[in-house]
Amino acid sequence: MDDHAVALLTILFAACCLLGLSPTRRMLARSFPAQAQMLARVDRGLLLVTGVLLVGLGSIGMPYIIPSGSMIPTLAVGDVILVDRTAYGIRLPWGQRLTHGTAPARGDVVVFRFPGYQCGTGDKKVRSGDETCMQVDKPVAPENWVKRVIGVPGDRVVMRGDALVINGTPVATTNLGAYRGDPSQPDDRTLLAHGAQLWEEHLPGRPHRITTMTGFHTADAVPGDVVPAVLPPDCYFVMGDDRHNSIDSRWWGCVTRDAIVGRAVRVMFSWARVPSGASRVWLPIR
Numbered sequence: 001m002d003d004h005a006v007a008l009l010t011i012l013f014a015a016c017c018l019l020g021l022s023p024t025r026r027m028l029a030r031s032f033p034a035q036a037q038m039l040a041r042v043d044r045g046l047l048l049v050t051g052v053l054l055v056g057l058g059s060i061g062m063p064y065i066i067p068s069g070s071m072i073p074t075l076a077v078g079d080v081i082l083v084d085r086t087a088y089g090i091r092l093p094w095g096q097r098l099t100h101g102t103a104p105a106r107g108d109v110v111v112f113r114f115p116g117y118q119c120g121t122g123d124k125k126v127r128s129g130d131e132t133c134m135q136v137d138k139p140v141a142p143e144n145w146v147k148r149v150i151g152v153p154g155d156r157v158v159m160r161g162d163a164l165v166i167n168g169t170p171v172a173t174t175n176l177g178a179y180r181g182d183p184s185q186p187d188d189r190t191l192l193a194h195g196a197q198l199w200e201e202h203l204p205g206r207p208h209r210i211t212t213m214t215g216f217h218t219a220d221a222v223p224g225d226v227v228p229a230v231l232p233p234d235c236y237f238v239m240g241d242d243r244h245n246s247i248d249s250r251w252w253g254c255v256t257r258d259a260i261v262g263r264a265v266r267v268m269f270s271w272a273r274v275p276s277g278a279s280r281v282w283l284p285i286r
Contacts, residue, residue: 003142006093009054016047058093061085063268064111064144069187070240071146073198073209074109077187078271079280083111087263104236104257107206108149109264109285116140117252118226144261147248151237156230159222159250162212162243166204174200179211190245208286210241219250226253
């Protein structure tokens with residue numbers, strides 16, 4: 001749930017609370033005697049609905065529609081996923097943390113508030129909404145993104161091309177053959193046009209599938225200007241499973257824990273076309 005939805009529900013909830021106060025009810029009874037009881041019933045109903053939505057979507061779980069192909073093959077454009085907002089602690093709908101819970105783990109698929117691109121050098125780095133850093137003062141759009149946690153605080157993450165090394169140990173991969181997608185979908189067309197390969201990546205504790213397109217959209221090496229050699233405290237390194245079609249930590253650096261909204265746990269249903277005809281209803285996300 002984004003800031004606009006939280007603001008709208010908060011305003012409605014506050015308005016319903018105001019209408020439920022005794023002085024307000026008495027004023028409405030004098031001004032609209034015939035409609036007073038109906039207004040009271042409507043107010044109670046709206047108060048209940050907005051309260052449940054605020055707590056449910058803002059603190060417990062929320063749907064999120066996958067907008068891009070950066071998480072192919074795990075998630076498809078049009079998937080509607082369920083995000084567990086309690087996975088890393090309980091928060092109020094407005095962001096204040098009540099409990100810390102468990103920390104994000106390597107391999108988790110997380111939804112987070114995009115932190116912006118790093119612009120500048122050394123201690124003068126700032127976050128900007130402009131990928132080119134030509135307009136450093138451009139505000140960072142309040143958007144939620146989805147990626148997979150690859151490195152956690154204290155990890156040494158090294159990436160040269162498609163080779164991933166964590167804490168000195170190369171992450172093994174198994175080739176599963178050519179990627180087979182839907183030519184009618186733009187992201188799949190890109191993958192098919194560049195001879196994408198499907199792999200099983202054996203990330204410690206969380207094996208999962210990824211796609212690669214050799215020579216397409218190659219990111220800078222890690223560590224580098226935006227990713228330090230050792231991930232500092234409160235620094236989570238995230239990447240998309242579509243490794244050559246994902247703007248992620250390789251491009252803009254770490255995600256902090258406070259920026260992480262929750263963990264993606266299931267595909268509830270999907271608007272995506274699946275060539276195999278397989279169902280994408282209530283699928284666990286791995």
